[in-house]
Amino acid sequence: MTQTLAKDHQTIRTQAVAAEQAAIGLADFNLWYEDFQALHNVSLSFPKYQVTALIGASGCGKSTLLRSINRMNDLVPTVRVSGGVHYEGVDLYDPTVDPVEVRRRIGMVFQKPNPFPKSIYDNVAFGPRIKGYKGDMDALVEKSLRSAALWDEVKDKLKQSGLSLSGGQQQRLCIARAMATDPDVILMDEPTSALDPIATDRIEQLINEIKDNYTVIIVTHNMQQAGRVSDRTAFMHLGVLVEEGPTDQIFTNPKHQMTERYISGHFG
Amino acid sequence: MSVSRPGKSSSIAQTPAGSITSPQAQARIRRRQQVNRLFAFLTFTPVFLALSLLTVLFFDVLTDSVSWQIVEPRNSGQSFALSQAFGSRAVIRLELLAQGKTSEEIEAFFADAEALRKFKARNRVELMWYTADGPFRWIVSNSRDKRISDIGLFEGWGQRQELLASLKEGQSLYLNPWFDFSFFTKNASRTPIMAGLSSAFFGTLWVIGLVILISLPLGVGGALYLEEYAPDNRWTRLLEVNLRNLAGVPSIVYGILGLSVFVRLLNIGPTVLAAAATLSLLILPVIVMASREAIRAVPTSLRLASYGLGATKWQTVSKVVLPNAVSGIVTGVILAVARAIGETAPLLLVGAAAFVPYSPNSPLSKYTVLPIQIYSWVSENDAEFKHVASAGIIVLLIVLLVLYGFAFVIRRRFRRNW
Ligand SMILES: Nc1ncnc2c1ncn2[C@@H]1O[C@H](COP(=O)(O)OP(=O)(O)OP(=O)(O)O)[C@@H](O)[C@H]1O
Ligand SMILES: [Mg+2]
Numbered sequence: 121m122t123q124t125l126a127k128d129h130q131t132i133r134t135q136a137v138a139a140e141q142a143a144i145g146l147a148d149f150n151l152w153y154e155d156f157q158a159l160h161n162v163s164l165s166f167p168k169y170q171v172t173a174l175i176g177a178s179g180c181g182k183s184t185l186l187r188s189i190n191r192m193n194d195l196v197p198t199v200r201v202s203g204g205v206h207y208e209g210v211d212l213y214d215p216t217v218d219p220v221e222v223r224r225r226i227g228m229v230f231q232k233p234n235p236f237p238k239s240i241y242d243n244v245a246f247g248p249r250i251k252g253y254k255g256d257m258d259a260l261v262e263k264s265l266r267s268a269a270l271w272d273e274v275k276d277k278l279k280q281s282g283l284s285l286s287g288g289q290q291q292r293l294c295i296a297r298a299m300a301t302d303p304d305v306i307l308m309d310e311p312t313s314a315l316d317p318i319a320t321d322r323i324e325q326l327i328n329e330i331k332d333n334y335t336v337i338i339v340t341h342n343m344q345q346a347g348r349v350s351d352r353t354a355f356m357h358l359g360v361l362v363e364e365g366p367t368d369q370i371f372t373n374p375k376h377q378m379t380e381r382y383i384s385g386h387f388g
Numbered sequence: 389m390s391v392s393r394p395g396k397s398s399s400i401a402q403t404p405a406g407s408i409t410s411p412q413a414q415a416r417i418r419r420r421q422q423v424n425r426l427f428a429f430l431t432f433t434p435v436f437l438a439l440s441l442l443t444v445l446f447f448d449v450l451t452d453s454v455s456w457q458i459v460e461p462r463n464s465g466q467s468f469a470l471s472q473a474f475g476s477r478a479v480i481r482l483e484l485l486a487q488g489k490t491s492e493e494i495e496a497f498f499a500d501a502e503a504l505r506k507f508k509a510r511n512r513v514e515l516m517w518y519t520a521d522g523p524f525r526w527i528v529s530n531s532r533d534k535r536i537s538d539i540g541l542f543e544g545w546g547q548r549q550e551l552l553a554s555l556k557e558g559q560s561l562y563l564n565p566w567f568d569f570s571f572f573t574k575n576a577s578r579t580p581i582m583a584g585l586s587s588a589f590f591g592t593l594w595v596i597g598l599v600i601l602i603s604l605p606l607g608v609g610g611a612l613y614l615e616e617y618a619p620d621n622r623w624t625r626l627l628e629v630n631l632r633n634l635a636g637v638p639s640i641v642y643g644i645l646g647l648s649v650f651v652r653l654l655n656i657g658p659t660v661l662a663a664a665a666t667l668s669l670l671i672l673p674v675i676v677m678a679s680r681e682a683i684r685a686v687p688t689s690l691r692l693a694s695y696g697l698g699a700t701k702w703q704t705v706s707k708v709v710l711p712n713a714v715s716g717i718v719t720g721v722i723l724a725v726a727r728a729i730g731e732t733a734p735l736l737l738v739g740a741a742a743f744v745p746y747s748p749n750s751p752l753s754k755y756t757v758l759p760i761q762i763y764s765w766v767s768e769n770d771a772e773f774k775h776v777a778s779a780g781i782i783v784l785l786i787v788l789l790v791l792y793g794f795a796f797v798i799r800r801r802f803r804r805n806w
Contacts, residue, residue: 195695197619224698234689237712247697250707294693301697 125360125378128161132375134365137165137352142206143305143335144189144226149203151184151193158184160359161203166305166352171327171336173350173367175343177382181359182339186307189337190226191219207305224251227298231310233290235282235297240265240274243282243293247301260300267333268296269326288319292326299330306330308338312345324349343383347371355379449785452778453567454517456544456551459560460534463487467516467525467560476513476570483511483528512570512582518563520552527562531579538772567779575745576761580772585780588761590747591660591740592729592787595757598664599671599728604721606668607675608710611717614676615683616705635673642670643734651738658739661751666738667731671724678720682713715802722795726788732759758784 139145142165151159158181166172174182184193191212193199204211212222224247235243244261253260261278265271270292274285282293291311298306308327312320327336327349340346346353347367354364355376363370363379374380464486473479477498484494497503512529519525536559544551544563551561574584618624646666656662686709694704735757742764744756762784765777 190696192692192696195692220698220700223696228696230689230692230696232689234687234693236690236693236708246694246699246707250697250699250703297693297697 125357125362129360129362131163131361132363132365134363134369134375137167139165141165141167143168144337145206146185146188147204147206149185149188149205150201151181151188152198152200153196154198158359159188162356162359162361164354164361164364166335166337168335169331169333170351171331171338171349173346173353174337174339174356175341175346175353175382176356176362178341179358180356182356183309184359185356186228186309186337186339189305189307190223190228192223192228194219224301225303226305226307227301227303229291229294229298229306229308229311232314233287233294235285235290235293237281237283239279240282240285240293241278243297244300247297251301264296264300265293267299267330268292269322269329270296286319288315288322291315291319291323295323295326299334303334305335305337308336310339310341313341320345343371343385355382357382446785449778449781451541453775453782454541454563454565455772455775456518456539456541456548457562457564458536458539458551458555459529459562460536460558461527461560462530462532462534463511463528465558465560467519467521467527469522470515470524470526473526479513479526479528480507480511482526510582512574514562514564514570515568516562517565518548518561520555520561527560529581531577531582533581535581535772538775564775566775567782571776571779571783575747576743576756577745580768580770580776583765583773583776585758585761585783587744587747588756588758588780589783591744591755592757594660594748594751594753594755595663595667595735596725596729598660598751599667600721600725602664602668603672603675603724607672607721608679608717610672610676611679611683612705612710615680616701616709631673631676635677639670639731640733640737642666643737645669646734646738657752658741658754659752660748660755662738663735663740663755663757664751666734667728670731670734671728674724674727675721678724679713679717682716682720683709685716686712715799718798718802719795722791722798726791729757729787729791730759730784732763735760758787 137145145165146162149159149162150157162185164185174185176182187193188201189205189212193201201213204213206212207222207226210217236246238246241261244264245257248257248260262271262275265274270289273289274280274293277284282290285293291314295306295311312323315323324345327338330336331351338346338349350367352365353367353370355362355370355374355378357378363374363376365375370379371383374383463483466483466486468479468482473482481494481498484497489497497507510531512531514527514529516525516527517523519527539547539551541563548561555561571584572589573586574582575587576585577583614624614627618627643666646662646669650656650662650665651658656665690708690712691704694708699707739754740756740760741754742756742760744754748755758780762777762780765773765780
């Protein structure tokens with residue numbers, strides 16, 4: 121890789137997100153794994169009820185950034201952070217914030233479908249149960265499965281193992297499971313990279329359907345996918361946020377030479 | 389395929405990689421197959437040896453548990469057909485009638501609990517496989533029956549006509565299966581025919597039950613701590629190494645530990661509880677290691693899914709990690725317990741007695757266990773105890789087989805395909 125980037129690089133912003141539209145905002149966020157700095161001064165806002173795509177070469181810190189938002193990085197003992205992540209006027213890294221509660225509000229879907237080896241029903245009901253949900257569980261399970269466009273396929277076999285579903289169905293089950301805890305934000309880390317084109321298409325349709333009610337942040341290596349599903353795109357390189365803006369802008373008229381080269385497939 | 393049809397593959401044979409079908413290649417293939425056969429044979433040998441030794445063991449024990457006996461009975465010496473009596477009471481009634489007692493005397497005898505107890509302490513109702521009157525007949529043996537001779541199963545089978553002919557007045561010939569129902573109901577005895585393993589069997593059940601109660605929570609708890617909670621530092625690694633070493637410490641050392649700590653220091657005495665505590669210590673490292681293995685095998689992706697849904701650490705451990713590790717943990721525990729069942733040396737030290745004529749009824753009872761009972765039978769002088777020991781070994785093997793079967797079923801039942 122011949123490209124170099126100043127560590128104090130100023131992110132190029134096109135049509136920056138107004139503060140009042142942002143569901144989540146990172147401000148001068150740094151993250152270290154032991155001594156290795158994986159994120160450098162990232163400032164980035166994710167607008168409410170829109171889909172933001174994170175793109176960049178492997179190892180540039182996309183997953184790290186995503187996990188910082190719902191504090192999954194807390195599970196890695198070597199992690200240190202500085203700067204803030206703002207969500208509804210609260211700094212998520214404030215010592216008074218309960219990370220467990222954060223994860224209930226900000227759901228996550230992983231790269232490989234990871235349903236529990238339990239029934240489809242119990243998979244969806246897991247989140248509500250652990251937070252002590254007292255309402256009508258059947259209704260909640262149905263609603264979540266409908267939102268994830270899976271209800272019609274599984275309504276007759278809710279007692280079957282979640283592992284008996286196809287890969288694509290499993291991933292939608294994981295999305296339904298994440299929705300059942302009633303989050304505002306859904307983080308998706310390469311949700312379709314383990315799926316075939318048809319299952320991928322279903323998930324992309326689903327993302328388009330749910331963005332009326334959820335703020336979605338999706339990591340993807342697939343430029344076409346970023347183009348199809350996202351409203352805004354952020355391009356990262358070696359822990360630095362290089363450029364961000366409306367997806368159309370980034371794809372048709374990138375401002376930074378590196379963004380252009382990455383999008384056109386010259387590195388990464 | 390083309391190897392067998394050289395004509396068709398000639399074009400391949402002429403390419404730079406032409407030796408695919410050459411004579412040298414044929415030789416290479418033959419050589420490879422020879423090596424393959426050699427290794428298949430070499431690796432099969434130990435399997436074959438193990439299986440044949442096991443077969444010999446089973447055969448030996450099974451045949452040793454049956455013997456021909458010539459006896460001068462103290463009782464009536466009569467045998468009763470299987471169809472005549474069901475249950476020991478009916479057989480005893482027939483025996484008393486044969487001794488010339490009247491019905492009233494017999495009723496009075498059965499009404500007198502003390503008389504019945506005394507009778508049962510001296511007599512044993514047995515279903516003999518063969519008697520002078522024919523096959524499968526009831527006999528009431530008495531502890532003071534005079535035993536004339538004791539002959540092995542096959543030897544006696546070949547000579548049974550001569551044996552029958554050689555019987556003197558007042559003598560009987562039986563084919564006695566030492567492993568029968570009364571073997572389970574009788575306690576230890578100095579007379580081979582009266583010896584049973586009831587006290588040892590229940591002793592083993594008591595000890596093992598307590599071992600499970602003690603070592604399961606401790607072992608699984610320890611494994612959970614090490615896997616899920618302990619920081620990854622020098623101390624935990626040291627602990628890990630020590631755990632592995634502890635699993636390899638000879639069991640007699642645990643016996644010495646149990647003797648000084650449980651029996652003497654804590655003053656529990658030579659009781660079931662001291663034995664259970666000692667054996668628990670012995671198998672704890674094994675349980676911890678097996679449980680850790682099982683816990684570690686639960687995929688990280690499931691833990692992440694759980695945390696991602698807002699589960700706390702304890703919720704993740706109890707609702708995701710443990711349920712998915714159950715099969716591995718239970719298998720490990722069962723295998724460890726099977727080891728504890730067979731242990732003899734440490735229990736000799738912490739006070740299992742060779743001769744305990746009653747079953748334990750509390751954790752502070754005196755006790756004996758199956759392997760120790762068997763050991764004491766094997767070391768008896770009286771040759772007839774050899775049959776009793778064989779019958780005991782059969783019971784021990786059955787107990788172990790049941791446990792292993794249980795482990796197998798659980799592993800099948802809870803098998804996960806991630
Ligand atoms: N648990 C960890 N401990 C130490 N370093 C880590 C850890 N996780 C990630 N890293 C490092 O942080 C950097 C960013 O990793 P990250 O997983 O965020 O990249 P990514 O952009 O998601 O890559 P990919 O596209 O391959 O998923 C990498 O250099 C990686 O080696
Ligand atoms: Mg990643």
